[in-house]
Amino acid sequence: MDIFSKYLLEPVQYEFIQRALIASVTIGISCGLIGTYIMLRRMSLIGDALAHAVLPGVVVSFMVAGKSEVALFIGAVVSGILTVLLIGFVNRNSKIKEDTSIGIIFTGAFALGILLVSQLKQVHIDLSSYLFGDVLGVSTGDITLSMIIMVVIIFCIVLFYKQLLLTSFDPTMAMTIGISTTLVHYMLMTLLSMSIVAGLQSVGVILIIAMLITPPATAYLLSNNLKKILLLSATFGTISAITGLYLSYHFNFASGASIVLVAVALFMLAFLFSPKEGVVTKLFRRRSASKMVLIEDVIKLSYRFKDEPGKTELVDKIANELGISNGRVEAAVKTLIGKGLMERSNGNYLLTADGVKYALRLVRTHRLWETYVTRENVLDLEHIHPEAEKVEHVLTEDMVDELDEELGFPEKDPHGSEIPRK
Amino acid sequence: MNVITVKNLTISYHKKPAIKGVNLNIEPGSVIGIIGPNGAGKSTLLKGMLGLLPFDTGEIKIFGEDIDKSRKRISYIPQREQFDWDFPINVEDVVMMGRYAHLPIVGFPKAGDKAIVEQVLNKVEMDKYARRQIRQLSGGQQQRVFLARALAQESDVYFLDEPFVGVDAKTERAIFKLMKELKEMGKTLLVVHHDLSMVKDYFDKLILINQTLIAYGDSEKVFTPELINKTYGGRLTMLQKTEELVS
Numbered sequence: 168m169d170i171f172s173k174y175l176l177e178p179v180q181y182e183f184i185q186r187a188l189i190a191s192v193t194i195g196i197s198c199g200l201i202g203t204y205i206m207l208r209r210m211s212l213i214g215d216a217l218a219h220a221v222l223p224g225v226v227v228s229f230m231v232a233g234k235s236e237v238a239l240f241i242g243a244v245v246s247g248i249l250t251v252l253l254i255g256f257v258n259r260n261s262k263i264k265e266d267t268s269i270g271i272i273f274t275g276a277f278a279l280g281i282l283l284v285s286q287l288k289q290v291h292i293d294l295s296s297y298l299f300g301d302v303l304g305v306s307t308g309d310i311t312l313s314m315i316i317m318v319v320i321i322f323c324i325v326l327f328y329k330q331l332l333l334t335s336f337d338p339t340m341a342m343t344i345g346i347s348t349t350l351v352h353y354m355l356m357t358l359l360s361m362s363i364v365a366g367l368q369s370v371g372v373i374l375i376i377a378m379l380i381t382p383p384a385t386a387y388l389l390s391n392n393l394k395k396i397l398l399l400s401a402t403f404g405t406i407s408a409i410t411g412l413y414l415s416y417h418f419n420f421a422s423g424a425s426i427v428l429v430a431v432a433l434f435m436l437a438f439l440f441s442p443k444e445g446v447v448t449k450l451f452r453r454r455s456a457s458k459m460v461l462i463e464d465v466i467k468l469s470y471r472f473k474d475e476p477g478k479t480e481l482v483d484k485i486a487n488e489l490g491i492s493n494g495r496v497e498a499a500v501k502t503l504i505g506k507g508l509m510e511r512s513n514g515n516y517l518l519t520a521d522g523v524k525y526a527l528r529l530v531r532t533h534r535l536w537e538t539y540v541t542r543e544n545v546l547d548l549e550h551i552h553p554e555a556e557k558v559e560h561v562l563t564e565d566m567v568d569e570l571d572e573e574l575g576f577p578e579k580d581p582h583g584s585e586i587p588r589k
Numbered sequence: 590m591n592v593i594t595v596k597n598l599t600i601s602y603h604k605k606p607a608i609k610g611v612n613l614n615i616e617p618g619s620v621i622g623i624i625g626p627n628g629a630g631k632s633t634l635l636k637g638m639l640g641l642l643p644f645d646t647g648e649i650k651i652f653g654e655d656i657d658k659s660r661k662r663i664s665y666i667p668q669r670e671q672f673d674w675d676f677p678i679n680v681e682d683v684v685m686m687g688r689y690a691h692l693p694i695v696g697f698p699k700a701g702d703k704a705i706v707e708q709v710l711n712k713v714e715m716d717k718y719a720r721r722q723i724r725q726l727s728g729g730q731q732q733r734v735f736l737a738r739a740l741a742q743e744s745d746v747y748f749l750d751e752p753f754v755g756v757d758a759k760t761e762r763a764i765f766k767l768m769k770e771l772k773e774m775g776k777t778l779l780v781v782h783h784d785l786s787m788v789k790d791y792f793d794k795l796i797l798i799n800q801t802l803i804a805y806g807d808s809e810k811v812f813t814p815e816l817i818n819k820t821y822g823g824r825l826t827m828l829q830k831t832e833e834l835v836s
Contacts (some may be wrong), residue, residue, distance in 0.1 A: 207676065326695045333686055336676050338668055343639050344690035344742075345660040391722040393677045565717070573759065 178416050183303055187412050190305040190369050191426075193313040196379065197320050197362040197406030199386075202379035203400050204355060206387065207335050212266060213251070215376040216273030217356070218363045220250035222280030225297065230287060236308040240316075240364055247360030248353070250276055277372075301425030302412050305424030313365035320358050324397070327354070332393065369408065371423040378404055381430040388437040388444045405431050427471055460560045463529055464489060465499040466508060469518050470526035481516050527587040532567050533559040534580035534587075539570055541581040590616045592746055592777045593638060598647035600630075600637050606645070607633040611802045617745075619770050620778045622808070624785070624790035626821050629799040631781045632668075635748050638779070639665055651746065661690050664742040666735050666749045674724040680734050681706055681719040687741030709740040713763060730761030736767060747771065749780045765791065785825060788812055 178184045202364055203525045224246025225239055232238035257268040284294050296304060324331065333341045334351045341348055359379075360422045366375045386399035411426025418425075439447045486496045500516055503509040507521035518526060536555045562570070568589075571577075580586055595613040598759045599606055608630035615621065635643045638649055640656035651659040664686040664687070686710075688702040710716040723731060732752060739747055752764050768778055768791070780792065788795065788808065795811045797803040797820045804811045804820075 207673075327690070329686075329689050329697075330694075332678075332682075333689060336678060336683075337667070337672070337686070339641065339664060339671070340686065342641050343660065343663065343665045345657065346689075387677065391677050391679070395683075396677050 174413070174417065178413070183305070184412075185415065186305045186307065186310055187302045187369075187416075188409065189310050190302060190313055191408030192414050193310070193317040193406050194362075194366045194369050195382070195403075195408040196376040196401040197313070197317045197365045198375070199382045199401035199404030200320055200324055200397055201355070201362045202404075203383040203386070203393075203397050204331055204335060205359065206380050206383040211376065213254070213356075213382050214359060214379045216245045216254070216269045217250060217359055218372045218375045218379075219249050220273045220276035221360060221363055221367070222277055222297065222557060223283060225367070226280050226287075230283075232574075236312040236369045240312055240361075243364045243367070244357060244360045246276065247363065248356060251353070251356045258460075296371070297367060298371050298373055299421050300367075300369050300374065300426070302369040302408075302422035302426070305368050305539050309368050313368075315466055316365045320362060323354065323358055325518040327351070331355070361476060370426055374423040374427045377427040377430055378407070381427070381434050382407065385430075385434045385437045388434075388441045391443075403430065407433060456560075461489075461491075461495065462499050462502055463525075463560055465496060465503065466518065466522060466526050467529050469509065469516065470523060470530070470534075486574065528564075528567075529559050531587045531589070532562050534576065534584060535570050535577075536562070537569060537580045537582070538574055538577050538586070542574065590617075591615060591650075592652065592667055593779075594648075594650040594653075595638065595825065598634075598637055598649065599645045600633050600642050601645050602633075606800065608637070608798065609801050611647070611798070613796065613802070613805055615777060615779070617774045617777050618772060619793040620772050620780065620791065621794045621796060622788060623779060623781045623798060624783075624788065624820065625798040625803075627706045627783070629820070631783070631798060632750060634796070634798060635750060635781055639663065639748055648730065662745045664739040664744040664747055666739050666747065666752060668750045669728065669731055669735070669755065672723075674731075676723070679720050680715060680726070683723060683734055684710060684737045684741050687738040690742055690744075705741050705743070706737075709737040712740065713737045713767070716779040727757065728755045729757040732756050732760050733763055735766065740767075745776055747776060747778045749778065751781055751783060753782065769827075785817065 170407040179188070202214070205211060221243040224242035224244070226242075227246075228235070228238040228242030231242075252274045252477045254265070254268050257263055257272065258265050263271075274501070282293070293301075295301075330351050332345050333344075333346060338348045341351075362379070363372070363375055366378055370378055382403035383396065383400040385403050386396040389399060390396050404536055407430035408426050411420075411422060414420050414425040414429070415422035437445070439445050443446060465485055468488055469481060472481060472484055482493055482496050482500065485491045489496070500509060503522065504511065508525055509516055510519050511517075533555045536558045537552070540554065571589075577586060591614050593613065593615040595611055595615075598611040599609050601607060611634065623634060625631050633642065637644055638651075638656075640649070649656060652662060656663075684706045685698055685702065688698055688705065692698065692702070700704075707716065710719055713736055715730060715733050715737060718726060718819075720728065723734065726734065736752070739749075753761060756764070768780075771778060772793075782788065782791070791814055792808050794806060795808050796805050797811060797816055799820050799822075804816050
């Protein structure tokens, strides 16, 4: 048997693993979706609070109905909503600010839950599985419950997509067109309590907040599009849950902890290597940007020297002008030949037609920028050239066109040189 | 018929009145500036008229009806600084929000709504940037996006909160042109404005306010040194002082 089937497929034959897999998928999706809104609305703290505050509800439901998924669900959601109402009540009726009021109420509710568990001997409840999660102990009833929860969450997000979006982005406008921000808030809180119930058994109350905010945060680093973030977040949540489950099975790790650590590892990968935001990516981009500046300078100088007859080679002249070694210029020229912007003919380096176009664009940007800063009196004539040398490499074509329009399509720059037209 | 009727409006924050006993009758088809110093209650008046704040006393009618019945006829352009510009949303999605008031509770935008969005983006010359995330725009472009959103609402009354703050010359021209066009279409615009330059160019009428209504009327008549002094006069009246003590 190869390693793949030994580690990945073999466990699936056990029924408890199958249940755990289904639970992982539902919790990944439920928490990933709801968590996206929790993150965007900056409500991570209240998410954590709710996760702790469902405990007394869970215990009371055990006392009343024994191990019943329906009772558990009702108990958890009711105590979640009561907590939200209580936090709001304290907040509105005293000068206590919201974060403090959250801190007081949720720890109070959590403590009450622990007290109930420790005092009521007739309740046989495995506290540690609620605190730290035990994905391998998920029952069929748990699965049914968390699947229903997932379906409800997906439905609500699809049906009320615009209300959720508008109240998250611009609550004031939502109110002016008659959307009740309070109603949307309580809907979200109910869904949040539900997703916490779904994750209780697998991840536990202490770590469930990680499933609510870490996958959305990872997705947020990778995309600027809400729908994509929702999908990515659900995917990362699911991947974390399943990977965590396998780690838990093979190495006997606490399941909540291993699921969360996988989620955090994914976040760190995105944080370092995200194509747009990654810390390492930015480092590389800065390096390639300075390479880009060199290449563009070589193009511009080749254009300037193109009609200048002389004994010295083009490469020497450019190296002299820029104050760098011939080798670096040669390397840049090689890159340019590779890109079809330069060619070699009769032993001389020449710009191709595309290369000339590129050079003219740089000159245009440079001269428009000089015209702009002179007109705006930002810099005096002596200082504009070095500044424009930097700016010509970073302005996009859009911005240059805008600049041109703003200036009324000037013909000459402040030094009196002609500005090439597009 | 009056577009907006405000009767004896008083709104307080933490028991301190921000505006007090304001009466206004606003007729259609004009651009009205709301002028006053910082903390004079300009935004409070605007938000009060929009039905966003609970008021202590008074009554507001829009087109003779309660605000809740006229929500489709009003639109609001908030101050730019209140937004999270990193929000994962692009230009056309922001503008589409303008259509939400016309959609049923669980309805999705239709082709007609998309056409309107495209059209208003063209109008404010932002069609090129439809897919841009909103952080990647200049301040003026951001302001034009929110103008476009209000246009997409196709309403009759426009409330603008400080639209000229931090915008470039091109946007300032665009806003000014748009205000004129809307007025010619018989719309009513209420604009909170904090500085006194350009006041006469921008606005047909002015509401001068500093907690109480100082004056309301044609810009030519109301924009006088005496009334401006009265509006911006720094010292608290005896009435305001005693009110702070007893509240």
